[in-house]
Amino acid sequence: MVTVLRWLSVCLACLPSWVGAHAHLLHTEPPANAVIGQSPQQLRLKFSEPIEKKFVRIKVIANAQPLPVNAENIQWDAVTLTLLVNLPTHVANNYEVQWSVLAKDGHASRGQFVFKVKTP
């Protein structure tokens, strides 16, 4: 019994993340760190794998002020694995996007990216 428990503990130590991959953000539109011509009406976040649409949180900070983004403004395109975020009409030149998603495999991941607008 002791030997079995010893082997079991080795096995458990060996198996920290049997199926624990993340949904990786592959690219965004506007791209991270880009300088674009005008304030975007929509953000696009392309992920490496499917996510749970119900468990998405996007926070957009434009010139240090959060923009109102609610669930109705967020769409998930399951074919292209892209999250579409419609933004209200606004003018700003410094943007920070903070995102948190839950992958279909149950793993939560989060991150942030910034971009700028040349002429607000």
Added chain:
Amino acid sequence: MDPIIALRGAQTALMAFAFGLLWTTSTPPFNTPKLSAHRLVAWLISSALCCALLRLGYTAWTLQDLSNEPFSLGLMVQTHVGQIVLAQVVCLLLALTSLMWLRNHKLSVCVLLLAMLGSALTGHVAAAAESWVQLLVSSLHVLLAQLWLSGVIGLWWRAKTSDAATNTWRLTLAHFSTWALPGMLLILASGVSLANDTVASWAGLVATPYGLLLVLKLMMVAGALVCAWQLRTWLRGSQTSDAQARTWLTSELGLALAVLLMASWLASTIPAAHDTIVWPFSFRWAPVLAWQQDPTGTVQQLAWGAAAGVVGLMLWLLGRHTFRLLARVALCTGVLAALVVTLPATSITAYPTTYMHSSARLDVVSVTAGHALYEQHCQSCHGLHGHGDGPLAILNQMKPANLTEPHVNWHTHGDMFWWLSHGKGLMPGFADVLTVDERWHLINWLVAQSLGHEARSLTNTPAPFNPWLPSIDFRFQMDTTNFMSLSEWRGLHAVHLVFVNQKNELQRVRDLLQDMKGFPAQLVIVSRPEWLKDLVKGPCEAILVGDSEGVIAQAWSNYRRSFAVPDLFNEETRVPRMEFLIDRYGFVRARWRSDESPSALSINELKQIYDTLSLEGKIKSAAIHQHD
């Protein structure tokens, strides 16, 4: 460590232990588990059940942050994984009940198997599966791997609890071996299929953490297979003693656990297909490119390599009976010499950035920016049209590369990035002058320019299963709030793209608007905004893109060239009307110019082409990543 990952791993391991012990103790000669094994299995199932419940609870707690809803298990059940874990909880409860109270161990085995299938369905490959076939392959791989682990654990337990005299574990091993070999073959086959999706290229296998872990995992599997082979020969009555066989079994168990360690690392590592590849070698194996660069030298070296291999083989054949050792040495030397000679002949120079993906997509904005940068930094040497005939080059008697030749696209974009950053030959590096994005824009323009010259071979009928010319993406405004990109149709359906640069060509557009209804393709018309206003919308729901500054038409004019009108010196960049057929994976497959015959296809002919294209299977090629 992420508690969810640890709990998931622990649950899977505990279920595998329980299944293995239950299986090996209920197969002949023991049809009913012994009491000690029985209690241990019950304990393992209870522990797995606790892990599943903790997993549900912890995930629901973390989901509060993502959903703005208070903590409840209901939150977890709204997710794909939550539903499967809940089903696993039910299965584990059933397994425990049937074992402890119903005393039906066969039912326990069945429901435990179902719970293990749940683990296979919550894997990230299964979650990301794009089709039922992929889902089936990934689930089969994980389930069979769990069964293999269970079997090895069970065997090991049987070997531990039976003495050498009774030797009952040999019977269990014989039982296990009957399905282990086909099972392992299936694991390997499904693993290759999964690796094809997650690694995507040989470079990814060699130069990414994911690829290296995968190679390490394969080495562990190979080791486990050697152990399994030794056990199989023991079963067939070889000289191996019982003690040695037990050592082989313990080694196989150790390697099986090492394989799982690798699998767990792999599962939390960025798949090579999505990772940035930093190439560690100064060469890469590319026989076709090596041959194109130096056909005579490559053929000569290949001939020398083949000769060395043949001599080694001949010596081995002649002396394999009389001088066994010498014959083997000769064979090995011959093969080694063949490799040493042929590998350099089939390789070309590589750089750390060789397999790097562009950070700028091949789109109109990037190509336009790249053109402006070319005029500013490159034109003086490479010439107005990229033919390598710039005034500075002529003045200094230099011969810069002709950027319109096909060789531009023989190199990877990463190779071009390296040359642009660090220089090549007499060309200086531009790392201090251009930003990373600017260098990629410039490369995109070079690629579009070179592809444009290749586009001369485009015909008015798409060659079947031969996509090679990526479309140049562009973004346009649908209405006051919505924007779209051409690339958004990728994976959905084909696009019929029409550029109208002369007003008298609008009649063709009117015909298309009238007749293209019901096509498996989206009609997109790009023209001046004031001309588009004159168009009356027909039954076909077309997308009209106003190109007021003409930048979209300018970028796409790279693809105007044909053998009849090669236009090598940009005499006429704006054709009155051009139509492009873009397949549903974003590749340009056919083109029609208004000044060539046929200048357009009839609606019926077009319909036939689009119907044929829609039957093509999914295109999976490196080109998609390159032009994405």
